Amino acid sequence: MKLSRHTKVAAAVAGAASIALLATACSSGGSxxxxxxxxxxxxxxxxxxxxxxxxxxxxxxxxxxxxxxxxxxxxxxxxxxxxxxxxxxxxxxxxxxxxxxxxxxxxxxxxxxxxxxxxxxxxxxxxxxxxxxxxxxxxxxxxxxxxxxxGPEGLCYNGALFEAAGLPSDRESVAALFGGDDATWEKFFEVGKQYTDKTGKAFYDQSGFVWNSMVNQLPEGYYTSDGELNVEGNSELEARWALLAQGAADGLSANQTQWDWGGGKAFIDGSFATFVCPGWMLGNVKGNVEAAGGDATSGWDFADVFPGGAANxxxxxxxxxxxxxxxxxxxxxxxxxxxxxxxxxxxxxxxxxxxxxxxxxxxxxxxxxxxxxxxxxxxxxxxxxxxxEGVVAQYKGPDDSVIQEQVFGPSVQELDSGKADGPTAWDHAIDLLNQLVAQ
Incomplete structure (x- = not known):
């Protein structure tokens, strides 16, 4: 999911309950x-x-x-x-x-x-x-x-906001700005800091979707390919978390509520300039802009680039x-x-x-x-x-969505709100992992 995907305008996220599953077929149907x-x-x-x-x-x-x-x-x-x-x-x-x-x-x-x-x-x-x-x-x-x-991912960005910040706004130049085929998360946050320092505004809506994308494109995410938990002591995850935490500390996150965006208003009032976009998210961007009274003139565009390469x-x-x-x-x-x-x-x-x-x-x-x-x-x-091209979906373990939403979700909010620095928020996530997910 993976943060849960496919969401209507102004939908609220609720954590998935931990309910025992039946191992046998049930007896009654819905038809x-x-x-x-x-x-x-x-x-x-x-x-x-x-x-x-x-x-x-x-x-x-x-x-x-x-x-x-x-x-x-x-x-x-x-x-x-x-x-x-x-x-x-x-x-x-x-x-x-x-x-x-x-x-x-x-x-x-x-x-x-x-x-x-x-x-x-x-x-x-x-x-x-x-x-x-x-x-x-x-x-x-x-x-x-x-x-x-x-869900292959490209980068949604607001060309009008980029142009106002002195950044290139056409799709090809924007792709090159982030590194083209060699785009990295380091470059993404570097450009984001340039934008925020220039405008005083956030670069992306909130850190949760960025984190989700960072995790999803790794060969192995919260689980190894053979089904073992892969969070605690995972140096790749910790390195990406450090980048995310620094981005939040630098003011790159608008600290928006996931799946809300003020009824779409944040998409048209300049609250943020970029948005991570798998294909299914494009309809959400369009729907939010229109729900807030905007249209195609609101400046949103879609570039053939994604930090870190192919991601699903x-x-x-x-x-x-x-x-x-x-x-x-x-x-x-x-x-x-x-x-x-x-x-x-x-x-x-x-x-x-x-x-x-x-x-x-x-x-x-x-x-x-x-x-x-x-x-x-x-x-x-x-x-x-x-x-x-090059996308192969990562193995998702049985509690993958719990880890994304209930383990890292609160820690992401701590980063965005400034209530905790990167190491502290990571430690809080590990504490929740040990409480909520069977080892």
């Missing part, structure tokens, strides 16, 4: 059948996944199928919702969206999800980037989810819990919602960058869209395709 044989399929998603118009299309093409969607504001809250229903043994939908950051937790009870191979899974997922299918395949070879998107933040799967009374129909719906055509539509609606290679190359992704127009005519799809 409904009317006396006339019609079927209602329930779908639970989160944030801005760009699927709403697709529901109506599917219903029109499948008489007798009614889709009853539920959208939860954040991925963290969606995790809590899923855990609660999984533990209770009731209330799960026919199609459940699962965020990459808590997929490992889901995999602990993978036998409570339908093996999509029973419904054409291999054929339906053949065009997914290879590592996406690997993520959703359990130890017994069961495919439990179809990928909707991946997010990516979601559609699964079918075994509690569904209509697993075949649910699997068919999940396949439709993750088809090439649907992924192109979701990208155009929300910026979710496709996880199928065919969709990535489709003119509907590489060409013009509402996002292109909003981001100063930036070739958004082409940039994301470039940023996806």
């Amino acid at each position: 409904e059948s009317g006396s006339d044989g019609d079927i209602t399929l329930t779908v639970t998603t989160f944030g801005t996944m760009g699927l709403d118009d697709l529901y109506a299309q599917y219903e029109a093409d499948h008489p007798g199928i009614t889709i009853k969607p539920t959208n939860i504001d954040t991925g963290g809250n969606a995790l809590t919702d899923w855990q609660t229903k999984q533990a209770a043994g009731s209330g799960l939908p026919d199609v459940q969206a699962v965020e990459e950051g808590w997929l490992s937790k889901v995999m602990q009870v993978s036998d409570s999800f339908t093996d999509l191979n029973e419904y054409g899974g291999a054929e339906n997922s053949a065009d997914q980037v290879s590592w996406k299918n690997e993520q959703a395949t359990d130890a017994d070879g069961r495919l439990i989810g179809y990928g909707t998107d991946i 933040w997010g990516g979601t799967f559609l699964t079918v819990p075994t509690t569904s009374k209509h697993p075949k129909e649910a699997a068919e719906l999940a396949a439709f919602l993750t088809s090439t055509e649907s992924q192109v539509a979701a990208f155009q609606a929300a910026g979710a960058f496709p996880s199928t290679t065919t969709a990535q190359a489709d003119p509907g992704v590489t060409g013009e869209s509402e996002l292109t127009e909003f981001f100063n005519d930036a070739p958004v799809g082409q940039i994301l395709g470039s940023r996806a």
Whole structure:
């Protein structure tokens, strides 16, 4: 997640509850059948996944199928919702969206999800980037989810604010400013300090998203690739934390509330000038600007560069819990919602960058869209395709989202508020790690 991805404007983050998971399939499902044989399929998603118009299309093409969607504001809250229903043994939908950051937790009870191979899974997922299918395949070879998107990251920046600060504002020059293909976090914070010293304003909205991106692009993050905790004593994490802490001390963070931004106002009032942007976040930027009364003239742009190189933040799967009374129909719906055509539509609606290679190359992704127009005519799809080169999603352990949100979340807030320096905030995070995460 990974901070939880896909979030609506002004959504509030809630920590994921630690609830015991059931290791066996539950007994009751969420789908409904009317006396006339019609079927209602329930779908639970989160944030801005760009699927709403697709529901109506599917219903029109499948008489007798009614889709009853539920959208939860954040991925963290969606995790809590899923855990609660999984533990209770009731209330799960026919199609459940699962965020990459808590997929490992889901995999602990993978036998409570339908093996999509029973419904054409291999054929339906053949065009997914290879590592996406690997993520959703359990130890017994069961495919439990179809990928909707991946989260390659580029850099959103406000060209008008850059120009006012005496920095270059066109995309190519901005990419070069941060080092181009050799961009580093050191250079990012260096430029940020120049901007803040010149303007007296913050460079990025808050440190949490920056930290999340810094962690996600490492070969191994909070867990090693073989599933061992990898936080305490991790010199790479500590070095990046030191950079983040210095950035906060230098005033580069606007100390915004995650997923809030004052109802979007901070995106149009000059509160900050850069924003880390996986594809799905582009729709959030646009939505926040518009919610605050802004538009494409607000100055936001999108550059083909990212500190530290290729990085992936997010990516979601559609699964079918075994509690569904209509697993075949649910699997068919999940396949439709993750088809090439649907992924192109979701990208155009929300910026979710496709996880199928065919969709990535489709003119509907590489060409013009509402996002292109909003981001100063930036070739958004082409940039994301470039940023996806070399991306392989990091292994996420079962408590990855807990570590990101509940362990490091408070310490990030300490940095941004000035309540603690880097070493002190790190020690506080380690204390929380030992309290909240089984060693």
